[in-house]
Amino acid sequence: MNNILLAVAVLGGSGAVFGLILAIASKAFEVKADPRIESVTGALPGANCGGCGYSGCAGYARAIVEGGAPMNLCASGGNAAAQAIAAIMGAEAQTVERRVALVKCRGGYHARKKARYDGLHDCAAAMKVAGDGPALCAFGCLGFGNCVARCKYDAIHLVDGVARVDQDKCVGCMMCAAACPRHIIVPVPVHQDIVVACSNHERGADLRRYCEIGCLGCRVCEKACEHDAIHVENNLAVIDYAKCVSCGACAEKCPRHLISDANLWQEHDVVEAKTR
Amino acid sequence: MNTLTSLLSISLGMILVENIIFSQCLGICPFMGVSKKMDTAIGMGLAVIFVMTVASAVTWLVNEYLLAGLQYMQTVAFILVIAALVQLIEMFLQKMVPALYSALGIYLPLITTNCAVLGVALNNVGSTFAEAVVRGLTGGVGFTVAIVLFAAVRGRLEFAECPRCFEGFPIALISAGLIALAFMGFQGLSVFG
Known part of the structure; x- marks a missing residue:
């Protein structure tokens, strides 16, 4: 009986400790993501064709928000996507030359x-x-x-x-x-x-x-x-x-x-x- | 056998003679899953090297100090430790070393409780700390060697003509078996006799 209790205590205890460490770490190492990245990703067509030169739609969205990439590179989304992105970013829309x-x-x-x-x-x-x-x-x-x-x-x-x-x-x-x-x-x-x-x-x-x-x-x-x-x-x-x-x-x-x-x-x- | 010799023979063993994939048959799932392309194979290999080394060190400490007298709980305790550890490392990397984080990408959480990592941790029981770390590191190197070799083979299989019923996964499994046979050639190889 003692053995069982010991095993449960050790495993449960270490589980609790690890859980606590992870909870603290998730706060300490929190990386703040710009919420605009997600909305820009949503405005893109999601085809992940790579025509803009970035690694898929999410990569392009990140480049727009963080790297200031041009907003009219999405050939697939065309003017509609460029306008939607410009609205999110608070900039003037540029036309996409198809x-x-x-x-x-x-x-x-x-x-x-x-x-x-x-x-x-x-x-x-x-x-x-x-x-x-x-x-x-x-x-x-x-x-x-x-x-x-x-x-x-x-x-x-x-x-x-x-x-x-x-x-x-x-x-x-x-x-x-x-x-x-x-x-x-x-x-x-x-x-x-x-x-x-x-x-x-x-x-x-x-x-x-x-x-x-x-x-x-x-x-x-x-x-x-x-x-x-x-x-x-x-x-x-x-x-x-x-x-x-x-x-x-x-x-x-x-x-x-x-x-x-x-x-x-x-x-x-x-x-x-x-x-x- | 002095320390250096024993570490060398562990390295040689883990990379070639007792290769984790081809000889011990551990970690076949990521081996088959991400060996279709060379760059994903390399990414996976790097992630395995990293996790295996760190996990070996930590599980050795856990086994030595926490599990004294409770050896029968090794497996379950190791799974717990490794899973928590990888989560922690992932968060740490994302914040502190974003370049490495994006290089390892999805592969880091994928191999959290992979049987290859667990297998090495269990094999480490009874060895010294240095041996455990070296076994973890070279085990990862052995995995990388195996998956990179196999990714190259699969690149060629794409264009090979084979019977309809063997196309895709079956022929990949057969090829893996053939490489494993070739790796049997390393049996008996040892450092300083």
Whole structure:
């Protein structure tokens, strides 16, 4: 009987002592969290996409409250979220420029392959197995859809063997860009029609051998532009959106019809209809 | 055997010969649970090293001074001590060393009463204080070695072709078993014969 009492006393006693220590410690080591962090987290969409550059919505909320991060970085929440956050923080709301992803390649079925690849249906794996990918173009979309699998918003799909972004659904989180082993997905202003949908830096003569629509670096667009907004750098046309006024002069002159987004897909539908 | 030799042989034993995962089969739950990614595996490993070392020291003291004559209560008393201790350390770190707190993150409370920690504490009964601390530290190192190795293996398993019914967890368990077999190669290894 004594044994039982002793055991109970020792264990109960030490339990009580530990409990007391913890209770005191929780007061002594209390970390005061700013209540605004929680309300800002609540105002964010909670998708944890990471598009703002912080580790999820809670991380971004903490950066806003404690680090003074800009309040208009949430592409997914858009203006509504920016206004809600500004109201919590007592600051003036800044507008969010909506940006969407753009796949800088339209090759797909219009680009030749150097080998048939039957392996794992995964861009990164294909690049490893088939010597930088089964496509002859060392820059273009591989078309196995790593970006499609990553997208939380169902906004990117494979069309004609190449990834294409649905601008209405895209929130600009750029998780597809992180998933792309070719690094050819970039953010552009939404409804920006004037884009160069090619990433190839090879000379035009070489590119012509394997791709029907890639940028040749012929500089016709450069000459057509009145605003000094498009330049060929390293055999690839690059648009400076600070200067571009979307007049479409370059798109009209481009011999590959590569520049105007809407034109391009229409053009292709025609080509495809012909080949069928 | 002098002190240094005995500490060395404990270290070698805990890291390789009697590796806590592959030989003693303790702590399999966090081992399987957070070995999918290399960075989580490293985080878990660091947390285990930390908790195991501190817990070994404290449970040794508890066993020596509080439980004299009450040895049959070791298990339950150790659970109590370790759980309280980890809670205390967590609060302390959050306030005093926020960098370490955020590095260990969720893993610290996760391993509070993990069987690997408890197992080392129970194995420490009968050894000296220094031996207990070294066993805790190197036990944690052994755990880290195991989980980091296994995280690398699992990274490759993702892309390996295996029969449908073995995909995912089963093939991970089989691989763990194979590594354990490989670790049997260390049997008989000892410091200074």
